[in-house]
Amino acid sequence: MIRIDCSSWLVNGEWASTIRRSVFIEEQGIAESEEWDKHDSNSTHVVAWFDDQAVGTARLLPEGKIGRMAVLPEFRSRGIGSAMLLALLAVAREQKMQVVRLSAQQQAIEFYSRHGFVPQGDAHSEVGIPHQWMALNLTT
Template sequence: MSSNVQVRVASWQKDNADLRRIRETVFIAEQAVPPELEWDAEDVEAVHFLAVDGDYAIGTARLLPDGHIGRVSVLKDWRGLKVGEALMTAVINEAERRGLKEQMLSAQVHATAFYERLGFTVVSGEFLDAGIPHVEMKRTSK
């Protein structure tokens, strides 16, 4: 990962343009997720995270008050550079700081190995979400 990449807690209001640009690029444009499924009321109460390369936002994720992690996305040119790992580490650390001992997420099936490396285990069968195969995964903090 380039040494310029950092992850910070973002503001849904202040960083809205960057959060939307990344999620629209990854989920709506690349993966054909319908916009009405991408944007939901939970964005307002979630803790959002931005990965930035210098001052350019390249990845995002969100943490819900119940410990659900979602909308993990990294722009194509930065994939494979450990940006997703840095994002997830920041989200897990924040969840633990808030006393959320259990973190859950719905993973796209092709990404399960990535999440397993971070301590998540598959806890459901496969299901379709926005037409994409997913599984539920869970991680319990020590």
């Protein structure tokens, strides 16, 4: 069974950082210096649990940017990413955000499109990986 917890970095940071290290630093080869930033301390963080194991994480910045979405490889394609995204969108709505945006890795564009996100602008590169800005209007 999947359980989603939304909280601060103080509460969820230990589990979120373990997942992000595994997915972004070890699996995708992103430099550690690129992974950690000042936004963790003031963002809402979700952690997805499968039974008693933390298997996914993502964050919502106060200005409405979703990022750092990661699911451990052996737990992908089980709806965990969707559950985390829907939880963050619920938080954004509670905070009366009108638009949320994200910078999707190229292979995740279809996933975000299925949730109503629309590409904006041209593709760009972040940490050497192709990305696309996408946005979702929460007022319609």
